[in-house]
Amino acid sequence: MDITFVLLNAVVIASIYGLIAVAVSITWSSLGLINLGYGFVFSFAGYGAWLMSTYVTKMPAPVMAAGILAGAICGVIICLVVFIPLHDKSNFTTRGMVGTLAISLLGSQALLMNFGPRAKALPEFFGTGSVNLGGIVLTADRIGIVVCATVMLCFVVFWMKGSRRGLEIRAMMMNPHAASIVGIGIRKTGIYVMAITGGMAGLAAVLLSQTYYVAPFSGLTPLIKGVSIALCGGLGSVQGAIIAAVILGFTEAATSSLLGGQYVLITQFLVIICILIFRPRGISGLLDKAREQ
Amino acid sequence: MTDVLVIDGLSAGYGPLRVIHDLDLKIKSGERVGIVGLNGHGKTTLLYAIAGLTGWQRGSIQLNGVEIGRTRSQGPGRYTHQIVRQGLAIMPQGDEIFNGLTVEEHLDSGAFTRDAWRNRKFRKQRVLDLFPPLGKLMGTPVGRLSGGERRMVSIGRGLMTDAKLYLVDEPSLGLAPKISQSVMEALFSLDLKDSAMFIAEQNVALLEGRVDRVINMHAGKLKGEASSSLSLSKTHG
Numbered sequence: 057m058d059i060t061f062v063l064l065n066a067v068v069i070a071s072i073y074g075l076i077a078v079a080v081s082i083t084w085s086s087l088g089l090i091n092l093g094y095g096f097v098f099s100f101a102g103y104g105a106w107l108m109s110t111y112v113t114k115m116p117a118p119v120m121a122a123g124i125l126a127g128a129i130c131g132v133i134i135c136l137v138v139f140i141p142l143h144d145k146s147n148f149t150t151r152g153m154v155g156t157l158a159i160s161l162l163g164s165q166a167l168l169m170n171f172g173p174r175a176k177a178l179p180e181f182f183g184t185g186s187v188n189l190g191g192i193v194l195t196a197d198r199i200g201i202v203v204c205a206t207v208m209l210c211f212v213v214f215w216m217k218g219s220r221r222g223l224e225i226r227a228m229m230m231n232p233h234a235a236s237i238v239g240i241g242i243r244k245t246g247i248y249v250m251a252i253t254g255g256m257a258g259l260a261a262v263l264l265s266q267t268y269y270v271a272p273f274s275g276l277t278p279l280i281k282g283v284s285i286a287l288c289g290g291l292g293s294v295q296g297a298i299i300a301a302v303i304l305g306f307t308e309a310a311t312s313s314l315l316g317g318q319y320v321l322i323t324q325f326l327v328i329i330c331i332l333i334f335r336p337r338g339i340s341g342l343l344d345k346a347r348e349q
Numbered sequence: 350m351t352d353v354l355v356i357d358g359l360s361a362g363y364g365p366l367r368v369i370h371d372l373d374l375k376i377k378s379g380e381r382v383g384i385v386g387l388n389g390h391g392k393t394t395l396l397y398a399i400a401g402l403t404g405w406q407r408g409s410i411q412l413n414g415v416e417i418g419r420t421r422s423q424g425p426g427r428y429t430h431q432i433v434r435q436g437l438a439i440m441p442q443g444d445e446i447f448n449g450l451t452v453e454e455h456l457d458s459g460a461f462t463r464d465a466w467r468n469r470k471f472r473k474q475r476v477l478d479l480f481p482p483l484g485k486l487m488g489t490p491v492g493r494l495s496g497g498e499r500r501m502v503s504i505g506r507g508l509m510t511d512a513k514l515y516l517v518d519e520p521s522l523g524l525a526p527k528i529s530q531s532v533m534e535a536l537f538s539l540d541l542k543d544s545a546m547f548i549a550e551q552n553v554a555l556l557e558g559r560v561d562r563v564i565n566m567h568a569g570k571l572k573g574e575a576s577s578s579l580s581l582s583k584t585h586g
Binding site: 144145220223224226227229230231233234235236237238239240241242 | 424
């Protein structure tokens with residue numbers, strides 16, 4: 057029960073929830089959509105990876121790729137079904153939220169009908185080896201999870217900074233009206249955004265399945281945590297989402313080792329409420345200029 | 350001289366409000382056309398209607414022979430990016446800019462056609478030749494610039510692509526006289542070739558003698574055309 061153990065757990069949890077929180081955050085700030093469909097994306101990606109591992113190969117890389125791809129496809133489906141028909145109608149924020157939530161519930165039921173209620177296990181990707189670093193034991197799966205999540209996050213951040221599509225997405229995050237004036241198509245950019253954020257949620261699902269199982273409703277808790285972390289970090293801010301993920305990851309790790317796993321949600325939401333009392337717009341909500349209207 | 354823009358029977362507005370009333374207009378290639386009128390008489394709405402940004406609209410708008418106007422009852426901005434890709438450059442009123450992007454990224458975002466994106470370096474240089482003060486500011490976020498510099502960025506962004514029609518909305522709005530003079534100077538010095546420029550402006554003195562014709566707009570209708578500053582005073586009188 058020492059502090060390094062708690063810290064290590066915190067980093068692992070933070071990297072998984074951070075992926076979802078950043079995905080939620082990017083979707084909100086560029087499309088104005090609070091996507092509650094990530095619960096479904098999450099389970100869908102888990103099943104995608106499971107199908108790959110059962111029917112094709114158990115090699116880690118293809119299974120992970122299958123999870124990311126399934127997540128991206130699922131994100132595009134949500135975009136086509138909810139975002140494109142609704143985005144220029146009145147009350148889009150509320151309608152979009154209801155629509156994505158409906159997809160999440162429907163989709164998870166469909167998975168339940170298709171695959172049954174029994175949870176599936178994914179193969180271990182990172183082996184069972186461990187490294188001893190000055191008294192701290194780092195197991196391979198923890199290192200693997202943190203490395204994969206960090207690589208994905210860095211990829212997304214650099215892609216947003218460096219590529220032309222990233223420029224379009226950032227322009228849309230800052231001023232959607234001006235974006236259409238310079239010829240950026242909202243619907244086309246929406247598909248890119250949903251594909252890349254879906255891929256992020258897919259990777260999070262695959263990584264989390266190293267500890268938990270893949271089940272039809274396994275996406276619900278990560279979704280709630282991801283959305284509340286994104287809210288806590290200040291919706292629309294990538295840095296804020298990462299900071300909040302670290303704080304809440306630490307809370308979760310500390311609570312589960314000091315008090316016990318059943319108190320995790322309680323302390324986590326207490327921390328979120330405290331943060332939002334003192335910073336109603338989230339941790340970096342005031343620092344960030346995105347969507348400040 | 351081909352017609353770059355042909356508007357026929359255009360009506361547009363927002364919700365129950367009708368701002369533009371059955372308006373007809375033709376702009377030929379190589380022309381600089383000014384449109385003057387008081388606040389709230391529909392200059393900006395006319396430019397927005399061309400770009401498909403009004404709440405609703407009906408009537409025909411042809412840009413370079415392609416129909417871009419359509420009858421819409423909702424969805425402002427839904428087709429704007431397609432219209433822009435047909436060859437429309439909009440330099441909007443006020444600061445429709447992306448606060449967090451740098452000046453350079455801003456100019457890049459204006460180069461949306463494949464051709465423009467490929468030789469964007471050359472095009473950026475062309476904008477810098479027109480607005481030398483921007484050269485030192487390429488890496489600065491636009492949110493930190495002064496009003497005049499922002500206007501230069503927003504106009505420069507519109508110049509990054511080969512547009513057939515440049516829509517310029519109130520280029521002098523909110524700027525010090527000296528700066529607005531230099532911004533206008535840049536607009537007038539641009540070689541239009543086969544494209545056209547349509548400038549909405551309240552300050553008639555800035556347009557006087559520098560544009561091919563000036564149209565007066567009143568209560569959502571066009572009132573008289575003038576080919577020079579001399580007849581301009583006639584339409585006012």
